[in-house]
Amino acid sequence: MASPWAYTLLCLLLAGTLARAALSPTAILSLGPDIIREKLMEKLEEHNATVILQQLPLLSTMQEESTGLLSSLLSGAVNNIIWFKVTSASLLQLQVQPSYYSQEMLVRIPMDMTAGFNTPLVKTILQLYLETEAQATIQVEADAGTPARLVIGDCSSNHRNVRISVLNQLSFLVNSLAEKVTNILTPALPSLVQDQLCPVILAAFNDMYANLLQLVTEPSVFNLGSVQFDLQTPVIDGDIIQLNLGATLLDSEKKVSKWFNQTKAFLTAPALDSAPVNFAVRHDLVNAVVAALLPPEEFVILLDYVVPSLADQLKLAINTFNEEAASQLEATQRLKIRTQKSPEVVLNQDGARVVQQIVLDFFANEQTHRPLFTLGIEADSEAEFYSSGNRFILNFKGINSDRIHLMNSGIAIFNPDLLKDVVTNILASVLIPNQNGKLRPGIEMSMMKALGFQEVTWSMTQVGGDWAGPAVQRGGWDGDVGTGEPPVDEEAAVPLGD
Numbered sequence: 001m002a003s004p005w006a007y008t009l010l011c012l013l014l015a016g017t018l019a020r021a022a023l024s025p026t027a028i029l030s031l032g033p034d035i036i037r038e039k040l041m042e043k044l045e046e047h048n049a050t051v052i053l054q055q056l057p058l059l060s061t062m063q064e065e066s067t068g069l070l071s072s073l074l075s076g077a078v079n080n081i082i083w084f085k086v087t088s089a090s091l092l093q094l095q096v097q098p099s100y101y102s103q104e105m106l107v108r109i110p111m112d113m114t115a116g117f118n119t120p121l122v123k124t125i126l127q128l129y130l131e132t133e134a135q136a137t138i139q140v141e142a143d144a145g146t147p148a149r150l151v152i153g154d155c156s157s158n159h160r161n162v163r164i165s166v167l168n169q170l171s172f173l174v175n176s177l178a179e180k181v182t183n184i185l186t187p188a189l190p191s192l193v194q195d196q197l198c199p200v201i202l203a204a205f206n207d208m209y210a211n212l213l214q215l216v217t218e219p220s221v222f223n224l225g226s227v228q229f230d231l232q233t234p235v236i237d238g239d240i241i242q243l244n245l246g247a248t249l250l251d252s253e254k255k256v257s258k259w260f261n262q263t264k265a266f267l268t269a270p271a272l273d274s275a276p277v278n279f280a281v282r283h284d285l286v287n288a289v290v291a292a293l294l295p296p297e298e299f300v301i302l303l304d305y306v307v308p309s310l311a312d313q314l315k316l317a318i319n320t321f322n323e324e325a326a327s328q329l330e331a332t333q334r335l336k337i338r339t340q341k342s343p344e345v346v347l348n349q350d351g352a353r354v355v356q357q358i359v360l361d362f363f364a365n366e367q368t369h370r371p372l373f374t375l376g377i378e379a380d381s382e383a384e385f386y387s388s389g390n391r392f393i394l395n396f397k398g399i400n401s402d403r404i405h406l407m408n409s410g411i412a413i414f415n416p417d418l419l420k421d422v423v424t425n426i427l428a429s430v431l432i433p434n435q436n437g438k439l440r441p442g443i444e445m446s447m448m449k450a451l452g453f454q455e456v457t458w459s460m461t462q463v464g465g466d467w468a469g470p471a472v473q474r475g476g477w478d479g480d481v482g483t484g485e486p487p488v489d490e491e492a493a494v495p496l497g498d
């Protein structure tokens with residue numbers, strides 16, 4: 001069911017460098033009170049909570065409670081109630097609150113009902129307005145031997161929140177009768193609601209939790225593989241449910257190609273701020289997916305056919321330091337592009353960048369097997385993350401050749417920086433489009449849509465030693481992301497800071 005909210009699901013990619021002995025989650029889904037409220041309300045409706053309220057056995061309760069009454073005209077009337085029913089009922093705005101106890105939160109479910117009754121004493125149906133509330137706790141149940149899970153702890157309805165008022169204001173007699181009924185019903189209503197509604201709350205919550213687990217364990221599929229998340233532990237932190245997830249990377253045959261259980265990377269749930277939900281993914285998982293999408297590769301292009309203007313630019317550039325070599329270039333000149341490793345996403349002050357090492361072999365013509373020269377290039381691009389429908393997509397924007405090395409030369413040694421501009425242009429018009437083409441199908445994550453969000457914002461955040469200041473950044477990567485490498489403390493079990 002699509003949520004009517006225009007809220008944004010905030011997703012984060014985090015890089016952390018704190019060492020930690022215990023198994024650290026690879027991803028964390030944090031659900032704030034708004035979404036817990038909405039999902040639980042949906043399930044209560046599915047489980048017919050209001051229908052249950054409409055069927056509250058008011059008549060039999062009244063009959064049981066009034067048997068001891070002394071005989072009088074009014075008692076007789078009460079004893080002879082022949083019809084007593086809830087005519088309309090609704091659940092009001094649920095409230096999700098932190099509990100006094102750790103690993104527990106409180107859900108308050110206020111409700112109101114209109115009930116009608118009649119007795120032989122008066123001809124009209126007398127109407128009452130009933131207000132009450134059910135309360136339940138959500139707890140982490142962690143018995144030894146079984147995986148921790150979320151359960152409904154206590155469920156009750158107490159006397160403090162019962163209010164009954166009479167809607168008819170007819171005569172003294174009618175009012176005294178209604179008052180008598182009210183006096184009998186007020187203490188009886190909470191246990192009636194508790195008996196009838198608590199099983200529904202329990203079933204609705206279990207259903208909601210099962211749905212959530214199904215949602216997070218739905219494989220996230222990409223070209224050539226998928227990521228499988230699994231629940232490590234559920235955590236309750238104030239009014240937030242946090243699902244700590246482990247992950248494995250599967251290849252196209254669904255065989256595990258990478259576990260994330262031996263890593264030293266560290267992930268802490270970032271603050272929700274005003275987002276109803278956020279999903280934080282550890283940096284090493286992002287890089288593993290990038291590596292699966294862009295394995296090391298090698299391809300050859302005929303530069304003069306593919307981008308003639310760059311062939312001209314290259315010839316001119318070579319001509320500035322070696323006229324003879326420039327004159328050897330033929331129209332069939334070849335360029336072999338090799339990526340030695342998969343590109344890697346890194347986080348720094350400038351946001352998210354992707355770095356890669358590329359080797360370029362230049363051949364003067366089609367026949368030769370000896371390159372004119374070979375360059376090694378350390379390059380970096382801006383990493384853009386965005387989502388489109390169900391898909392999460394990474395895109396490389398631009399490329400800088402940070403360092404160029406002359407690795408091998410069949411001509412006189414030259415300063416490879418003289419070729420920096422043309423090499424950068426070649427990579428920008430040949431390698432980057434090729435890589436973006438492979439990244440474009442993205443990784444499918446049905447979680448956001450299943451949670452009812454149309455819009456997802458991705459952020460890159462660096463977490464680590466210093467928690468001062470905002471840890472979350474939204475809407476783009478430029479700006480204040482962090483202060484470079486956070487201090488690393490091998491012993492630390494929690495983020496450092498003051």
Ligand SMILES: *[C@@H]1O[C@H](CO)[C@@H](O)[C@H](O)[C@H]1NC(C)=O
Pocket residue numbers: 046047048
């Ligand atoms: C709720 O009521 C509908 C219609 O009576 C019924 O089909 C459905 O099974 C009920 N749901 C539950 C969870 O009992």
Ligand SMILES: *[C@@H]1O[C@H](CO)[C@@H](O)[C@H](O)[C@H]1NC(C)=O
Pocket residue numbers: 259261262
């Ligand atoms: C990671 O988990 C897998 C499967 O449970 C196991 O085979 C592997 O040994 C684990 N690696 C480490 C370093 O714990």
